Amino acid sequence: MESIIVYPKNEQQTSLLKSLLKEMKVRFEIGNDDPTTALSESEFIAKIDKSIQQAEAGKTKHISKDEQKKFLGL
Numbered sequence: 001m002e003s004i005i006v007y008p009k010n011e012q013q014t015s016l017l018k019s020l021l022k023e024m025k026v027r028f029e030i031g032n033d034d035p036t037t038a039l040s041e042s043e044f045i046a047k048i049d050k051s052i053q054q055a056e057a058g059k060t061k062h063i064s065k066d067e068q069k070k071f072l073g074l
Contacts, residue, residue, distance in 0.1 A: 018030075
């Protein structure tokens, strides 16, 4: 099934869309459109490069399977 991304202009539209989707029993997610949390492509690549360098330097943390399941909500 395909996904639809909708960008309501205000809280009233958001509320109406939520109500409509609930009434239709359509599964939906509310995303965070906060620009302060979004990374540019260059910032994202810089973070990945930093993580790779940390891993190569042995600065990693091992997490037990139980902790992984808890983190992932499984």
